Amino acid sequence: MIDTQTDFPEDVLHLRKERHELRDRAGVLLDTAADRSEPGRVARCGRRRTGPTVEVWVNPEGGAHFRGLETCGSIWTCPVCASKIATRRTAEVEALTQAHMTAGGGLYMATLTLRHKSFQSARELRWQVARAWEKAQQGGAWVRLKADLGIIGTVRALEVTHGKSGWHPHLHVLIFTGAKLSERRQDDLEAALWARWSSAVRRVDGTCDEKAFHLREASTASAGAAYVAKWGAGQEIAKGAHKDAAGQSVWDLLKASEHDARAGRLFVEFATAFKGARHLTYARGLREWYGLRDPLPDEELALEGYQHSEVIDTETGEIIAQETGRVAVFDSGTWNRVIRLKLTADILSAAIKGGTEAVEFLLSQHDCHSYFDAREMPAPNYKPPPSPHKRAFDPGGGFGSMSEVMAALKTWKENHL
Numbered sequence: 001m002i003d004t005q006t007d008f009p010e011d012v013l014h015l016r017k018e019r020h021e022l023r024d025r026a027g028v029l030l031d032t033a034a035d036r037s038e039p040g041r042v043a044r045c046g047r048r049r050t051g052p053t054v055e056v057w058v059n060p061e062g063g064a065h066f067r068g069l070e071t072c073g074s075i076w077t078c079p080v081c082a083s084k085i086a087t088r089r090t091a092e093v094e095a096l097t098q099a100h101m102t103a104g105g106g107l108y109m110a111t112l113t114l115r116h117k118s119f120q121s122a123r124e125l126r127w128q129v130a131r132a133w134e135k136a137q138q139g140g141a142w143v144r145l146k147a148d149l150g151i152i153g154t155v156r157a158l159e160v161t162h163g164k165s166g167w168h169p170h171l172h173v174l175i176f177t178g179a180k181l182s183e184r185r186q187d188d189l190e191a192a193l194w195a196r197w198s199s200a201v202r203r204v205d206g207t208c209d210e211k212a213f214h215l216r217e218a219s220t221a222s223a224g225a226a227y228v229a230k231w232g233a234g235q236e237i238a239k240g241a242h243k244d245a246a247g248q249s250v251w252d253l254l255k256a257s258e259h260d261a262r263a264g265r266l267f268v269e270f271a272t273a274f275k276g277a278r279h280l281t282y283a284r285g286l287r288e289w290y291g292l293r294d295p296l297p298d299e300e301l302a303l304e305g306y307q308h309s310e311v312i313d314t315e316t317g318e319i320i321a322q323e324t325g326r327v328a329v330f331d332s333g334t335w336n337r338v339i340r341l342k343l344t345a346d347i348l349s350a351a352i353k354g355g356t357e358a359v360e361f362l363l364s365q366h367d368c369h370s371y372f373d374a375r376e377m378p379a380p381n382y383k384p385p386p387s388p389h390k391r392a393f394d395p396g397g398g399f400g401s402m403s404e405v406m407a408a409l410k411t412w413k414e415n416h417l
């Protein structure tokens, strides 16, 4: 028996509807740009079937998702996948920041920007900002600075906005130190980081603005994780089209493209320039020190049913229950009609609010009905993808366990402080 939630927050449902609409728009914009006969990845995401039927599943936490559809896994251009990847990656990074801070390590957040010229392309700036950060972390002076301030490593996230003077790529950087820094040492870190960044930017023929440079201590592990990993999450999309100093996000451009052809062209320029760019980059020393394996790829993090289909025992990391339920099965004709009528988000909302009956009522309102009754069809033997919780606390998985990270930091302190 599925206990669906009737009080699921409306703004969450509204956000999902908006993300589905924006994904449709991105798919059309990118397809038109490429002038393809075959729809591209974003255009197929959440629309094209991978088998004969499409299913709707709900879970006890109040979520719902489709099974049997393609997923594009594009963090830069698909609002649906970007939201899932950002949420799940935040949880991944938080497993690390939590263990690091619990063990007494320090965590600092810096914003690094590059002053751009209005004629510079998104592509050129993407490479300039990434190269500058690489250069800032090279050479003997960086090694000495790390030793002096007890820096274990960094994680950087690449972000981009668009403002009056064009593209504005910037980096959000998390700095892991072996111990919390005194106020004076934190000032030292800020000054040294600015010196390294500004000289690295000059070496890649750019300029930067000290006023746009900030360094502050992360108040909590989750604040630190969100600082680098939240990009593209629902909240970002929800902020709406606004023009502040930082300019418009790419989702703002996508929204504006409905009435503004220039915004659509900018979105396509951005999509082309950022294709294949890494969302998060760990400095090598950090991953190696904490014994971290490669982070999970975007495509894997974007999969449906990835996290919500299991209840995890936080002590052991074991899956203790799989309390999901299938509420609807659509044949191909019904699914095609659902896509034409743009009902995908409404179906998930109906599934959450009222299960099978609500989905059937919605379909009947739009004059369509699936041949299949989910209550009568046997559920297939579905094997969900691995859960990030299991991965996080599995020795063979992404991050080491909390105690492993803590032990690594203790050893580091004995050797370095």
Ligand SMILES: [Zn+2]
Binding pocket: 042, 045, 046, 071, 072, 073, 074, 078, 079, 080, 081, 082
């Ligand atoms: Zn997608």
